[in-house]
Amino acid sequence: MKKNPALLAAIALTAVSFPYSLNAEEETQTTAVYSTTSFTPFTGKILGNKVRIRTSPSLEGHIVRETTQNELFAVTEETEDYYCIAPPSETVGFVFRTFVLDNVVEGDRVNIRLYPDTEAPVIGQLHVGDTVDAKVSDINNKWLEISLPEMCHFYIAKEYIQREGPYEMLAEFEKRHHEATHRLSSVFHFAQAEIQKPFPQIDFDQIDNRFDELTHTYKDLSDLTTQADVARSVIRDVYVEKKIAFLESSVSGQSSDFTVDPLHLEKLSGLGIELNPVHTSSEVDVGEIAEAASDTIGHSVPLHADELTDKMRTWQPLEESLYHLWLATGGESSMEEFYxxxxxxxxxxxxILEPYNRPVRNCPGDYVLKVGNRPVAFLYSTRIDLQKWIGHEVTLKTSPRPNNRFAFPAYFVLQAE
Structure with missing residues (x-):
């Protein structure tokens, strides 16, 4: 039989091009072919609800989580059908504890996994000498939970995301969200103090005005305005119930304790607002707190306005809230005495003081303090411009602050030298 030269050439070419069979993992990896044309990173907005973020650019990629409509992401690259995105700020990874000592990686090519299990998808790797922000996993204490390094990335199908603005837009949005979160906390603390006053002393208009100002200023942040609306609605219900109890006691001529509906307590507790379940007519101290709160908003810093940086102003609402809580526990009258x-x-x-510039939600500080090459604390201040101390070895006087479940403790800086 006569051999066909063209057929033989085709067979030979096939043998050279595909010398072995790809397994499923390798097939997935070959789909991550980035565009060869120039690509400009941008901030993208999700067009639908429950759009899936995947670990690789294919339907076989593991689902990281589902998004909400209008959620923003930093888009860094593109493949044929998917956009490559930076990990959402709240996303964490997991590494086996054996390979990390004092937050320094001691192994090479240490896998970062999506959840604490050896069967979990690998989303990146660490190398000898890398440092990590780590804490022991609450899920499995054989693993460490870490902030994801910049080399980690995920994917979203192109059809579900649109260009919303320049790449820097996301960082600006997260900074604004950070500021709004502090202000929301301040409003919650004010409402918490005000609603626990004896009924005749409650100024519900003040509560309403503070919620109105917040929801108007940050109307573009629907997640926070929704929390504010829920809190205001429940506090209004508590106010109405206290009013009814007060009127009934006035008619009977007998004063009695008012008990808050447990469902209201549960809803408010879920938002971070803790009320005493029983309110008595002797709660004048809480009333004084609310009065002080209205007089001290915007005065947490003994510096001139032109000495305050944007970073320092961001933390003012939180400091004012902590001051009000200090009053509730028997503190004196002024913020200076508090400090x-x-x-x-x-x-x-x-x-050594260094800036912490990662756009992480609920980060407990703008700076980190390092001993050697190891971070030991998050820091912020409304009294000292810490930016002036960057890169220097400093001795600080500090006071503990909530660390929002981050790997290191957080502190407010009172003095630096």
Missing amino acids: EKEASDATPLTG
Whole structure:
């Protein structure tokens, strides 16, 4: 039989091009072919609800989570059908504890997994000497939960995301969201103090006005305005119930304790607002707190306005809220006395000050303090411009602050030298 030269050539070419059979993982990896044309990163907005974020650009890619409509992401690259995105700020990875000592990686090519299990998808790798922000996993104590390094990325199908603005837009949005979260906390604390006053002293208009100002200023942040609306609705219900109880006691001529509906307590607790379940007519101290709160908003810093940086202003609402809580526990009258008391119980810290610029939601500070090459604390201040101390070894007088479940403790800086 005569051999066909063209057929033989085709067979030979096939043998050269495909010398072995690809397994499923390798097939998935070959689909991650980025565009060879120039690509400009941008901030993208999700067009639908429950759009899936995947670990690779294919339907076989593991689902990281589902998005909400209008959620924003930093788009860094593109493939034929998918956009490559930076991990959402709240996303964490997991590494086996054996390979990390004092937050320094001691193994090479250590896998970062999506959840704490050896069968979980690998979403990146660490190398000897890399440092990580780590804490022991609450799910499995054999693993460490870490903030994802920049090399990690995920994918979203192109049809579900549109260009919303320049790449820097997301960082600006997250900064604004961070500021709004502090302001929401401040409004919650004010409402918490006000609603626990004896009924004749409650100024519900003040509560309403503060919620109105917040929801108007941050009307583009639907997640926070929704929380504010829920809180205001429940607090209004508590107010109405207290009013009815007050009128009934006025008619009967007998004063009695008012008990908050447990369902209201549960809803408010879920938002971070804790009320005493029983309110008595002797709660004048809480009323004084609310009065002080209305007089001290915007005055948490003994500096001139032109000395305050944007970073320092961001933390003012939180500091005011903490001051109000201090009053609730028997503190004196002024904010200066609040900080004097904190200074008398201060925690001394020493190390190198560095900025913390990652756009992470609910980050407990703008700066980190490092000892050697290891981060030991998050820091912020409304009294000292810490930017001036970057890169220097400093000794700080600090007071503990909530660390929002991050890997390191957080502190407010009272003094630096």
